[in-house]
Every structure is written in structure tokens, then in C-alpha cells.
Amino acid sequence: MKLSEVKINEKLRIEDFGDMDSQMRRRLKEMGVFEGKSVKVVRYCPLGGPCLLECEGQLFGIRKKDTLCIKGELV
Amino acid sequence: MDIALFGNPNTGKTSLFNHITGSYEYVGNWSGVTVEKKVGRIKQTNRSLIDLPGVYSLNPLSKDERVASLALLENEAEQILNIVNADQLERSLYLTTELMETGRPLVVVLNMVDLAKRHRVTINLERLSNRLGVKVFTTVARKGDGCQDLIDFLKNEPTNHPSSFSLNYGEVIESAIREMESVMAQKGDTPRRWMLVQYLNDNGMICDLLDEKFPELRGIRQKADEVLRETTGKRIDDVIYETKMAYIRDVIADTCVLTKEKEVFKFTAFIDRIVTHRILGIPIFLLLLFLVFQLTFDWLGTPMSDLLDQWLSGPVTDGIQKALDAMGAVPLIKAVILNGIIAGVGGVLVFVPQIFILFFFISLLEDSGYMARVAVVMDRLMEFIGLNGKAFIPLVIGFGCNVPAVMAARTIEQPKERLLTILITPFMSCSARLSVYALFVAAFFERHQALIVLSLYVLGIVVAILIAKLFSFFLKNEKSYFIMDLPPYNVPQLKSLLRSTWDKGKGFVRKAGTFIFGGTVFIWVLSYFGPSGMDVPIDKSFMAIVSSVFAPLFAPLGFASWQAVSALITGFLAKEVVVSTMNVLYFVPKGVTLSGLLPHYFSPLAAYSFLVFVLLYTPCLSTVAAIKKETGSSKIALFSIAYSFIAAYIIAYVVYILGRWIF
Ligand SMILES: Nc1nc2c(ncn2[C@@H]2O[C@H](COP(=O)(O)OP(=O)(O)O)[C@@H](O)[C@H]2O)c(=O)[nH]1
Numbered sequence: 001m002k003l004s005e006v007k008i009n010e011k012l013r014i015e016d017f018g019d020m021d022s023q024m025r026r027r028l029k030e031m032g033v034f035e036g037k038s039v040k041v042v043r044y045c046p047l048g049g050p051c052l053l054e055c056e057g058q059l060f061g062i063r064k065k066d067t068l069c070i071k072g073e074l075v
Numbered sequence: 076m077d078i079a080l081f082g083n084p085n086t087g088k089t090s091l092f093n094h095i096t097g098s099y100e101y102v103g104n105w106s107g108v109t110v111e112k113k114v115g116r117i118k119q120t121n122r123s124l125i126d127l128p129g130v131y132s133l134n135p136l137s138k139d140e141r142v143a144s145l146a147l148l149e150n151e152a153e154q155i156l157n158i159v160n161a162d163q164l165e166r167s168l169y170l171t172t173e174l175m176e177t178g179r180p181l182v183v184v185l186n187m188v189d190l191a192k193r194h195r196v197t198i199n200l201e202r203l204s205n206r207l208g209v210k211v212f213t214t215v216a217r218k219g220d221g222c223q224d225l226i227d228f229l230k231n232e233p234t235n236h237p238s239s240f241s242l243n244y245g246e247v248i249e250s251a252i253r254e255m256e257s258v259m260a261q262k263g264d265t266p267r268r269w270m271l272v273q274y275l276n277d278n279g280m281i282c283d284l285l286d287e288k289f290p291e292l293r294g295i296r297q298k299a300d301e302v303l304r305e306t307t308g309k310r311i312d313d314v315i316y317e318t319k320m321a322y323i324r325d326v327i328a329d330t331c332v333l334t335k336e337k338e339v340f341k342f343t344a345f346i347d348r349i350v351t352h353r354i355l356g357i358p359i360f361l362l363l364l365f366l367v368f369q370l371t372f373d374w375l376g377t378p379m380s381d382l383l384d385q386w387l388s389g390p391v392t393d394g395i396q397k398a399l400d401a402m403g404a405v406p407l408i409k410a411v412i413l414n415g416i417i418a419g420v421g422g423v424l425v426f427v428p429q430i431f432i433l434f435f436f437i438s439l440l441e442d443s444g445y446m447a448r449v450a451v452v453m454d455r456l457m458e459f460i461g462l463n464g465k466a467f468i469p470l471v472i473g474f475g476c477n478v479p480a481v482m483a484a485r486t487i488e489q490p491k492e493r494l495l496t497i498l499i500t501p502f503m504s505c506s507a508r509l510s511v512y513a514l515f516v517a518a519f520f521e522r523h524q525a526l527i528v529l530s531l532y533v534l535g536i537v538v539a540i541l542i543a544k545l546f547s548f549f550l551k552n553e554k555s556y557f558i559m560d561l562p563p564y565n566v567p568q569l570k571s572l573l574r575s576t577w578d579k580g581k582g583f584v585r586k587a588g589t590f591i592f593g594g595t596v597f598i599w600v601l602s603y604f605g606p607s608g609m610d611v612p613i614d615k616s617f618m619a620i621v622s623s624v625f626a627p628l629f630a631p632l633g634f635a636s637w638q639a640v641s642a643l644i645t646g647f648l649a650k651e652v653v654v655s656t657m658n659v660l661y662f663v664p665k666g667v668t669l670s671g672l673l674p675h676y677f678s679p680l681a682a683y684s685f686l687v688f689v690l691l692y693t694p695c696l697s698t699v700a701a702i703k704k705e706t707g708s709s710k711i712a713l714f715s716i717a718y719s720f721i722a723a724y725i726i727a728y729v730v731y732i733l734g735r736w737i738f
Contacts, residue, residue: 023362028558042339049455051463052452054339057338061451061559063454
């Protein structure tokens with residue numbers, strides 16, 4: 001399942017970053033978001049804007065196109 | 076021995092720095108990059124603490140971040156003070172492992188222990204210190220708790236023993252490292268393991284550095300990467316990352332107890348539900364913005380500016396005049412000081428209260444954590460014009476004053492997006508330009524004042540968007556990405572707010588004393604002297620002569636009088652000077668106002684074209700200076716002067732032609 005398909009307040013355990021931009025992926029890893037972590041969707045901004053996510057009590061926002069790359073399982 | 080402060084963004088680095096150092100000992104630029112370098116003296120010692128931009132790792136993505144890695148490479152950072160977010164240990168310790176690999180003396184400061192406590196995280200300090208092999212302190216930098224212990228330690232124990240720390244990355248990587256080491260040793264270089272690990276981890280900066288000297292390394296890396304892919308299916312940087320993470324998780328499991336699953340703080344979640352609301356998010360932001368502008372320009376700033384103005388033009392001018400009379404100064408000196416310097420520099424100084432108030436609220440919005448949310452909410456719109464959400468903040472600030480706006484572009488990571496933001500920021504109609512609009516709409520467009528002014532603001536925005544779109548075709552060869560860390564909200568501390576307000580605003584005051592001072596005297600001299608001597612009638616001055624030369628250039632735009640051109644030239648100093656110049660040059664007789672007089676010189680259409688030109692042309696001197704400082708390039712500063720002049724000319728011309736065609 002893609003992160004972009006996850007509903008608000010649902011959690012996805014990340015399995016794969018797909019073909020996400022390598023710098024973007026690196027920054028996510030450095031921020032503690034990597035394979036095996038669960039992220040919760042907090043909000044989608046309107047008009048295809050960024051998506052607010054939560055990972056272990058930490059909030060961050062990434063663009064919609066990047067949520068299309070992240071795949072995993074609902075938990 | 077100098078100590079450098081390393082840490083993730085938003086971990087309380089600035090707060091800690093401010094608590095353990097006194098005033099700045101030195102603020103300047105890092106050589107080669109235009110990132111500010113701040114050095115402070117640690118209280119009660121004579122040791123220096125170097126503040127570094129917040130980084131997540133030693134592998135930099137932005138210009139700011141490069142500085143942190145440079146400090147290690149160039150041995151500026153002989154010792155390391157590593158501030159760690161106790162509430163986000165896992166990700167904070169990633170940087171720590173990279174720093175420990177450098178083998179430099181290192182002290183860990185666990186900050187935000189109050190938040191960790193609220194998340195029910197208990198950390199066994201002694202064990203953490205043993206596991207990491209370094210001294211560990213805890214602080215709440217926001218309040219200053221624990222800072223004294225740290226100062227005492229830094230005071231009394233000047234020599235830390237370098238920690239010996241090394242992770243085993245598995246046979247493939249380790250043998251690649253050995254091979255690289257021997258290549259480097261053969262060429263007479265002492266290899267540093269941490270650099271090789273960074274090299275294998277694809278740290279662009281270190282790769283560039285080593286590849287140049289040791290071209291053989293590339294092949295070794297490639298080979299190791301292939302072997303790893305074949306045997307484990309993993310990339311080399313993933314293996315390095317996982318090794319570090321496994322170590323970190325082991326340390327955390329050994330030293331921390333988490334009694335319940337972490338959640339976002341209720342208060343933060345609550346505020347976010349409102350300010351990042353799907354529909355209300357943007358209106359709420361606009362409302363807050365409106366409030367800030369009201370406070371800055373109407374409720375607080377303008378009364379204070381007026382008071383300052385009265386004081387400068389009243390008691391100060393009178394006092395200096397008396398003093399000059401008493402000293403028997405010659406008329407020339409008197410005229411320079413009173414009509415040139417005081418009028419000119421004073422005219423800029425009166426904006427100091429507004430600038431500081433604006434900066435105060437910007438600091439407030441930043442410190443509270445709200446600005447990060449605004450960047451997210453606005454990202455979609457900004458992406459459309461080739462920028463990202465972080466660029467929105469400087470543009471908004473630009474409506475107040477372009478100078479702080481240009482400075483605020485610092486937070487944008489991608490150098491090209493930052494440059495683009497800096498280049499279009501001056502099209503945001505700043506408050507100084509409003510005084511020119513006010514004069515002209517009163518004279519020409521009495522019935523539609525608000526509409527005309529609004530049309531100018533909108534025109535500025537439209538032009539900025541078009542130019543951004545245009546430039547992004549030339550500039551955009553870097554990948555755009557956007558990722559925004561949203562720290563928990565907190566109530567900012569007054570003291571740190573005042574400090575960051577002052578940090579931001581002091582440059583403005585300094586500039587008034589140097590740059591604007593010089594420019595004012597120069598322009599005044601031009602209008603005081605003429606070919607026939609000094610104190611000539613103003614239309615016989617060099618100013619009039621020079622302006623008349625350029626005046627025909629503006630005939631296609633509808634205003635070719637030398638006075639208008641003079642006003643534009645002096646307006647380069649500060650846009651509000653356009654008004655005062657016109658007041659002087661049009662010989663306003665008693666009983667008549669300038670706005671009553673202007674219709675003799677301009678047609679309404681020419682007046683509008685003039686306003687369009689004032690809106691768009693060359694940024695004021697202070698803004699150009701800020702552009703030069705922030706980009707570190709005179710060429711870009713000159714470019715911004717030239718291209719906005721050309722844009723202004725073309726657009727004012729089109730407006731004039733269209734207008735003539737319609738009316
Ligand atoms: N609760 C709490 N907040 C802190 C602490 N240290 C800093 N802060 C807050 O965290 C925010 C970021 O701090 P700052 O010093 O600007 O961090 P920097 O971005 O790393 O320089 C500010 O609003 C501080 O008031 C702390 O120990 N506890």
C-alpha cells in the first residue's frame with residue numbers, strides 16, 4: 001500500500017522508499033524515518049499540497065509526490 | 076582550545092549558546108561561504124565556542140550545512156560540544172555517532188530533558204555516558220537549567236581525552252576502508268577513518284575532496300558496492316546507516332526506559348488542528364499577518380516612528396544647529412550636516428522602531444514553531460512558481476521591508492531557490508513605497524484610492540510570480556525537494572526573543588551609519604553644487620543637469636521632467652525619499668500642497684505609469700546591500716539593480732501604451 005492511500009490517523013509501517021529522490025530519502029533517514037518505522041498520517045493539505053506525518057512523536061511535512069513513493073503495510 | 080557546537084536543528088542550540096556564552100566575541104562570515112559565523116566566549120573562561128548551523132548529519136545538503144562539515148575538515152572544531160535532543164534520542168544520536176567517529180574530544184549535552192520526562196522517557200545518564208565513552212550533561216536550555224554545570228566542566232577540565240570509538244561495518248566495507256587507507260598512506264597522507272566512512276557513505280563534499288587527490292578511491296568504492304549488492308542486496312550507504320542505527324538502538328535499549336508509546340503533545344496537536352486546517356489554515360495565517368502589520372505599521376510602529384521623527388527634526392536638529400552656530404561653522408558644513416546628513420540618515424533612522432517591531436513578531440512566529448507550519452501550508456502554491464514553502468516567509472516579510480525579507484531567505488536550503496527568492500523579494504511592495512502611492516493617489520485618483528493602491532500591490536505580486544517562473548527556467552537545474560520538521564509548539568522566552576530581534580535588526584542600524592550616510596551626503600552634494608558654484612538654485616544644480624540628461628529616456632513612459640527623474644534617482648537611496656525630493660524640487664508655494672501641484676506636471680496616466688515604475692524599479696540601496704551581503708556577490712547585486720530596472724521600464728511602458736490606447 002502506498003502512503004498516499006493511507007487515511008488520516010492511520011499508520012503505515014514503511015517497507016520501501018521506492019524510487020524516491022536520493023537526497024530526500026537520505027534526509028528522511030537522518031530524521032529517523034526509515035524502513036521498519038511506522039508513520040501516521042496527520043493531515044493532507046488541500047489542492048495536492050504537502051502531507052503532515054508523525055513518526056514517534058515527531059511531526060514533519062513532505063510533498064505529496066514523495067508520499068507516492070513510500071510503500072508499506074497498515075498497522 | 077576552541078569548541079564547536081554541533082546539533083540537529085531545533086534542539087535548542089541557540090538557547091544553549093546564549094546561556095553558556097556571554098556576548099558575541101566575533102560575528103562574521105565563514106571564509107568562502109556567506110553563512111554567518113558566530114563565536115562566543117564561554118562564561119568564566121577564555122575558551123571560544125563556535126556556533127554552527129543545525130545539521131542532521133555530516134553529509135550536507137545545503138550551503139548552511141556545509142559549514143558544519145567544513146569546520147571539521149578545516150580543524151576549526153578541535154573539540155565538540157554535541158547537543159542532543161533527549162526527546163528524540165534515536166535520531167539525534169545519529170549525528171553523535173558520526174561526530175564520535177572523528178575521534179575528537181566530545182561532550183554530549185542532553186537537552187530538552189523536560190520534554191523527555193513529559194513523554195515518560197527515563198534515561199540512565201551514567202550508563203549512557205559509559206556506553207558512549209563520553210561525558211554527558213543534561214540541560215533545559217530554554218530555562219538555563221544545567222548550564223552552570225556545563226560551564227564548570229568546560230572551565231575546569233580543559234583537556235578531554237579523545238574518545239576512541241569505532242564501529243565495525245562488516246567485512247566488505249572494512250576491507251574497502253583498509254584498501255583506501257593504504258592507497259592514501261602510499262601517497263604520504265594520513266588517512267582519517269571518519270572521512271573514509273563518509274566517503275563510502277556518498278558524502279558529496281568529502282567525495283569531491285578525496286577524489287581530486289586520490290582518483291583510485293572511486294574504484295574501490297564501486298567494487299565494494301557491487302560486492303555488497305550481490306551478497307546482501309543492499310547499498311553501501313544503507314549498510315553504513317543500518318550499522319549505526321543498530322548501535323544506537325542497542326545503546327538506547329541499554330540506557331532508556333520508555334513507559335508508553337510516544338505521541339505528539341496534546342497542546343501541539345490541538346494548535347495544529349486549527350492552524351493547518353484544510354480550509355481555515357490560510358485565512359488564519361492571513362489574519363495573523365494582518366495583525367502583525369497592523370501592530371508594526373499602525374498601532375505601535377508608526378506612533379513610535381513619528382515620535383522619533385519629531386525628536387530628530389525638533390530637539391536634535393535645533394541642538395546641532397545651535398552647536399554649529401556656537402562653533403562658527405561655515406555655511407557649507409552647516410548645510411551638509413543639517414540638510415544632508417540629519418535629513419537623510421534621520422529619514423532612514425525613523426524606520427528603526429518599525430523594523431525592530433516587525434523583527435520581534437517574526438522572531439515570535441519563528442520561535443513558537445508557527446513559521447514551520449506556514450511553510451507547509453503554502454508549499455503547494457510556491458511549488459507552482461518553482462520555489463518551495465520556505466520561500467513564502469521572506470516574501471511576506473517583504474511587504475513590511477525588503478531588507479529583512481532578503482535576510483530571511485537564509486532558511487531556504489537549495490541555493491538556487493534561495494537566490495530566486497532573493498531576486499523576486501524586492502517586487503513585494505514595501506511600506507516605504509506606500510508613501511509615494513499615498514501622495515499620488517491623493518493628487519490623481521481621489522475617487523479610487525484604495526483600488527489603485529491595491530492594483531499596485533497585486534501587480535508587484537504578479538510580476539514576482541512571472542519573473543520567478545521565468546528565472547526558474549534558467550536557474551533550475553537542481554532538484555527541488557521539501558521536507559519540513561515541525562517542532563512542538565512552545566511559548567517563546569522574552570529574553571531570547573529580544574536577543575534574536577536584536578541580532579536581526581542591528582545590521583539595519585549599522586547600515587544607516589555607514590552606507591546610507593555616505594549615499595546621502597553624495598546626493599545632497601549633487602543638489603547643492605552646480606557649475607556656477609555652491610548653494611545654487613536647485614534647477615541649476617548638478618542634480619538637475621544630470622537628471623535632465625536622463626529625462627528623455629522616460630518620455631515613452633509619460634514622465635520626462637527632470638524633477639521626476641531626480642526623484643527616481645534619489646529614491647534609490649530609500650523609496651520614501653521620492654516624496655521628499657519632489658517636495659523640494661517642485662518649489663511648492665505656500666498655501667498649495669504638492670498633490671495640488673502635481674497635476675500640472677503629470678497626466679493621470681503618466682502618474683500611474685510613474686507609480687508602476689516606482690513599485691518595480693531598482694531596489695533601494697539598503698536592499699541592494701542586503702542582497703550583496705546575503706549572496707556574497709556584487710554581480711548578483713548589480714544584476715538585481717539592472718533587471719528590475721528593465722522590468723520596470725518595460726512594464727511601465729506597456730501600462731502607458733495600453734492606457735493611451737484605451738482612454
Ligand atoms: N521544552 C524545552 N524547550 C526548549 C529547550 N531548549 C530549547 N527549547 C525551545 O526549542 C526551540 C528551539 O530552540 P533554539 O535554541 O532556537 O534551537 P536551534 O534551532 O537548535 O537553535 C525554542 O523555542 C526554545 O525555546 C528545552 O530544554 N526544553
